[in-house]
Amino acid sequence: MKHFDVIVVGGGHAGAEAAAAAARMGARVALVSMRRDRIGVMSCNPAIGGLGKGHLVREIDALDGIMGLAADEAGIQYRLLNRRKxxxxxxxxxxxxxxxxxxxxxxxxxxxxxxxxxxxxxxxLVDEAGKIVGVDLAEGVRITSAAVILTAGTFLNGVIHIGNVRRSGGREGDVASVRLGQRLAGFGLDRGRLKTGTPARLDGRTINWAILDQQPGDEMPVMMSFANRSPKVRQVACGITHTNERTHDIVRSNLSLSAMYGGHIEGVGPRYCPSIEDKVVRFADKSEHQVFLEPEGLDDDTVYPNGISSSLPAEVQEAYIRSIRGLDSVRILQPGYAIEYDYFDPRALGPGLETVVPGLYFAGQINGTTGYEEAAAQGLVAGAAAASSVLGRDGPIFTRRNSYIGVMIDDLRMRGVTEPYRMFTSRAEFRLQLRADNADQRLTSMGRDVGLVGAGRHADFQKKMANVHGLRDCLANVSVTPAELQAVGISTSRDGARRSLLQVLAFPNVCWDQIVPLVPDVATADEATRSQVWCDALYAQYLDRQDNDVAGLDRNALTPIPREISYLGLPGLSNELASKLERFRPSSIQEAERIEGMTPAALVLILAQCRKFASLKAVHG
Amino acid sequence: MGDTIFALASARGKAGVAVFRVSGPIAVASVGRLCAVPERMGLRRLVWGEVLDEALVLRFAAGASFTGEEVVELQVHGSLAVIRVVSEALLAVGLRPAEAGEFTRRALENGRLDLARVEGLADLVDAETEAQRRQALRVFSGAIGARAEGWRAKLIRAAALIEATIDFADEDVPVDVTPEVLELIETLQAELRAEIAGSVVAERVRDGFEVAIIGAPNVGKSTLLNALAGREAAITSEVAGTTRDVIEVRMDLGGLAVTLLDTAGLRETEDRVEAIGVARALKRAEQADLRVFLLSAPDEELMMAPLAGDVVVLGKGDLRGDGVSGLTGQGVDELVARVRAELEARAAGAGVMTRARHRYAMVAAVEALEIAANRVRVAGAELVAEELRQAGRALDVLVGRVDVENLLDEIFSSFCIGK
Known part of the structure; x- marks a missing residue:
């Protein structure tokens, strides 16, 4: 019988990142997947990153993870969204x-x-005295471990719907995990049902590309990984087309045949990824909807029509797709479908995504999220936490202040989900500091400290920061008058005040060419370093204010709350708040603060209990 | 080190002396703008535009104060008017009204609180809950409640428009939301400025508290009012349902300005005019600061539930032997004492600080909106969004927390998101 430190079940984005992270930490890891050739499969759209999501990828990358590197190996069209913002x-x-x-x-x-x-x-799952110590495979093989990370994706009791046809399945072409689903039900965890959908896949050779608009990639592509500078493979364009009234008529007149609208689906779908049925019904006054035609690969003719996911019967899908400009004689390779699956209430998870069952971790869609990037980030969190727990070391700490990863984990644990959870930049209250460009500055050193980041990655980071600090100091040390600025074409208020060039850099519409005459040393700095220094300078003035906003609490935000504290019967706490605290078991003051209904005075009480506990411990050892 | 905060530390203002406590790094510097702060203690004249009051000013060095921070205490005369002008001056010099429990928390953080006394903090939590409840009642029951709802909707809309252009840049959302956002911001600013200018905020102290007398028909409400007012302000008669409209009488109740409301008797009625009177009575009674329930019998079922602090007494005491009677004056003094005690507590405690906090909130929000409006034209959307968040956080206490989910709700219901 084989034994590992950590077993990761599932080879999707969560599983792959979890296994890689645990192994980087030094744990002996097994990744168990139904099929080796399904590891790293993108089940839905052929794209990585985006708003909020791109931030997550950069954070994974800053911790030496694999998603960003793989995305660059496979990148066939790069776009930096919000380039003009x-x-x-x-x-x-x-x-x-x-x-x-x-x-x-x-x-x-x-x-x-x-x-x-x-x-x-x-x-x-194999349990021993209430602790998970391994897994049993279908072939009767047992492997054991100190921790198991379950990344089951949509496979737990997965049901695929196309029109009124429904069948068990974890993804098109894959079987669902029904027995495992039953087993988990036995742990008494709160379970819910979510739904997601995917559009039909088209044969690109049957699309009339000549009459369609093209959307090329950026002229100056920005890579997903900090480690890369330029694309590795040939770059292509995406096509753009639109639905029309005829498309909408076809959808409308067949609504009752849709699994969604026919009442076959109980799970809750995401509002930001509506099916074509939803779009036609909810935005009836819109005469067209945009459809992106995304190539799935360089030597693959499959095209992913982004924007028209559906659970209508296959023949209706064919009819409405063929009503779209450029697609009138398109061949459908595989119809779109809706899929329902189980998730478990993430409010019961710990900060490392550990469940209440000792030794068992959850990552990815099983926690109610959607998206490759969200899944991978959770995989990294769970992988690092499981490994550090098994190895008896400190793991990384993610907070709302240091990362989108922290925002997501905190949202999941404190608020739970009502629809599949997706990252948006608006979820991050410290958005100006949590940027894609500085993910390494926020996380790489911490990652190195806990053993998640390798020596090579860390050395590159240090080299980069040496350049950045050099240029930054150089600019900070030169102060200029409004008159001197005027001379190089930078207008400012004529208050006679001297400003450092670092401050000047944050002015709107200032460019490097104007700065260079004022401090010639800058001329030698490379473009990447300049760009980084500019990004950092731009928001510098907001750092102080955001720090002030949280000043009251922040000093204590990371104060850990000992698990031994009992809230029930704590004088002064309302029963309602006490039972919430008992349930969520916040691990820090910051987490306690985010519990709904928490009051400042109650926080003081908890903080006081922490102090009291610490002083008792100091006395009694 | 946190910012510098202030609060009214004394429980009851009418008792002669009111104590303001100021704590934080700029405590001395801020109070120094009102008077010369003494080395330890001294009598000082507080001046902010005009002379506010003669105050005993005490100074505690950092490390030697209750909170462990630099602290200045102002002992002023306990009248409501003085409390109000002093708290407004403290706001004006840039101090922030303390949150409930904030002084104690700072004391704890700075190691100034004996851990053995931690259980004593239980009282603090009770006090906070009570203050918040009253504050919520106060803010959301009156006209300001409806206005706050409007502010909230505008804030959410403006922020949602900006966030939509950020988070859904590659979706089918309007590229230029500037005109609508600007209009929303400007309307919000104008409304907040009007509010700050004073109508509603100072209303309670200037116009006094509203006390509604309610009860079944012919239980003696109007007679009681007349007895309290000392004149025949309401028409009394033996016919049930005589008072069909709401009658207001302004009077002085132990130094507090009070408007007494005499309302139609509460009962199910076929008479349309009387029914309107009853509905109006219920509404006014709900919005009043305090209600005096006159019961016709001890087991009478009430048409609305008394709120905390309300006074429930038996009416027609002259016929019964116990209870209150406007006719004979029986029990009237006790009733007045109870009402006055309740109102004084509110006026002196949560009341003034609540107003100060609201004012602070509105001023901060207007500032943030000003910056946001300037930025809409020139800077990146993320910076506009930042100021709108700041405005939202400032108005939190008035309009409730504006959460990212509120913005997403607005975005998803307005725009067809989803490729």
């Missing part, structure tokens, strides 16, 4: 060649020391 809200995004992406992930996992890939279906 400030760097805080720019999100790198890439169209990825499905096969290249899958192979890149598999390759990195295969090369990762301490990581073994095992093909098999996990049908049961």
């Amino acid at each position: 400030g760097p805080a809200v720019q999100g790198p995004r890439v169209q990825a060649d499905r096969k290249l992406y899958r192979l890149a992930i598999l390759g990195m996992l295969e090369r990762q020391a301490g990581l073994e890939i095992i093909e098999g279906e996990v049908v049961d």
Whole structure:
């Protein structure tokens, strides 16, 4: 019988990142997937990144994770979203060649020391005195471990709907995990049902590209990983077309045949990813909806029509798709479908995504999220937490202040989900500081400290920061008068006040060419360094204010709350608040603060209990 | 180190002396704009535009105060008018009204609180709950409640428009939301400025508290009012349902300005005019600061539930032997004492600080909106969004927390998001 430190069940985006993270931490890891050739599969759209999501990818990358690297191996069209807005809200995004992406992930996992890939279906968890100590495979094989991370995606009791046809399945072409679903039900965890959908896949050779608009990638592509500078493979454009009234008529007149509208689906779908049925019904006054035609790969003719997911019967899908300009004689390779699956209430999870069942971790859609990036980020969190727990070391700490990862984990744990959870930049209250461009500044050193970041990555980071600090200091040390600025064409209020060039850099519409004459040393700084210094300078003035906003509490935000504290019967706490605290078991004052109905005075009480506990401990050891 | 905060530390203002406590790094500097702060203690004249009051000013050095921070205490005369002008001056010099429990928390953080006394903090929580409840009642029951709802909707809409252009840049959302956002911001600013200018905020102290007398028909409400007012302000008669409209009488109740409301008797009625009177009575009674329930019998079922602090007494005491009677004056003094005690507590405690806090909130919001409006034209959307968030956080206490989910709700119901 084989034994590992950590077993990861599932080879999707959560599983791959979890296994890689645990192994980087030094744990002996097994990744169990039904099929090796399904590891790293993109089940839905062939793209990685975007707004909020691109931030997550950069954070994973800053911690030496694999998603960003794989995306760059497979990147066939790069677009930096919000390029014309400030760097805080720019999100790198890439169209990825499905096969290249899958192979890149598999390759990195295969090369990762301490990581073994095992093909098999996990049908049961092994528990010993209430602790999870391994998994049983369908073939009767048992493997044991100190921790198990479950990344079941949409496979737990997955049901696929196309029109009124429904069948069990975890994804098109894959079986659902029914036995495992039953097993988990036995743990008494709160379970819910969510729904998501995917559009039909089209044969690109049957699309009339000549009459369609093209959307090319950026001229200056921005990579997903900090480690890369330029695309690795040939770049392509996406096509753009639109639905029309005829499309909408077809959808409308067949609504009752849709699984969604026919009442076959109980799960809750995401509002930001509506099916074509939803769009036609909810926005009846719109005469067209945009459809992006995204190539799935360089040597693959499959095209993903982004924007028309549906659970209508296959023949209706064909009819409405063929009503769209450029698609009149298109061949459908695979119809779109809706899928329902189980998730577990993430409010019961710990900060490392550990469940209340000792030794068992959850990551990805099983926690109620949607999206590759959200899944991968959770995989990294769970992988690092499980490994650090098994190895008896400190793991990374993610907070709302240091990362989008922290925002997501906190949202999931404190608020739970009512629809599949997706990252948006508006979820991050410290958005100006949590940028894609500075993910490494926020996380790489911490990652290095806990053993998540390798020596090579860290050395590159240090080199980069040496350049950035050099240029920053250089600018900070030169102060100029309004008259001197005027001389190089920078207008400012003529108050006679001297300003450092670092401050000047944050003025709107100031460019480097204007700065260089004032401090010639700058001329030698490379473009990447300049760009980084500019991004950092731009928001510097907001740092202080955001710090002030949280000043009252922040000093104590990270104060850990000992697990031993009992809230019930704590004088002064309302019963309602006490039972919420008992249930959520916040691990820090910051988490306690986010519990609904929490009051400042109650926080003081908790803080006082922490102090009291600490002083008792100091006395009694 | 946090910012500098102030609060009214004394429980009851009418008792002669009111104590303001100021704590934080700029405590001395801020109070120094009102008077020369003594080394330890001294009598000082507080001046802000005009002379506010003669105050005993005490100074505690950082490390030697209750909170552990630099602290200045102002002991002023306990009248409502003085409390109001002093708190407004403290706001004006840039201090922030303390949140409930904030002084204690700072004391704890700075190691100034004996841990053995931690259980004593239980009282603090009760006090806070009570203050919040009253504050919510106060803010959301009157006209300001409806206005706050409008502010909230405008804030959410403006922020949602900006966020939509940020988070859904590659979706089918309007590219230029500037005109609508600007209009929303300007309307909000104008309304907030009007509010700050004073009508509603100062209303309570200037116009006094509203006390509604309610009860079944012919239980003696109007007679009681007349007895309290000392003149025949309401028409009394033996016929049930005589008072069909709401009658207001202004009077002085132990130094507090009070408007007494005599309302139609509460009962199910076929008479349309009387029914309107009853509905109006209920509405006014709900909005009043305090209600005096006159019961016709001890087991009478009330048409509205008394709120905390309300006074419930038996009416027609002359016929019964116990209870209150406007006719004979029986029980009237006790009733007046109870009403006065309740109103004084509110006026001196939560009342003034609540107003100060609201004013602070509105001023901060207007500032943030000003910056947001300037930025809409020139800067990145993320910076406009930042100021709108700031405005939202400032108005939190008035309009409730504006959450990202509120923005997403607005976005998804306005725009067809989703490729």
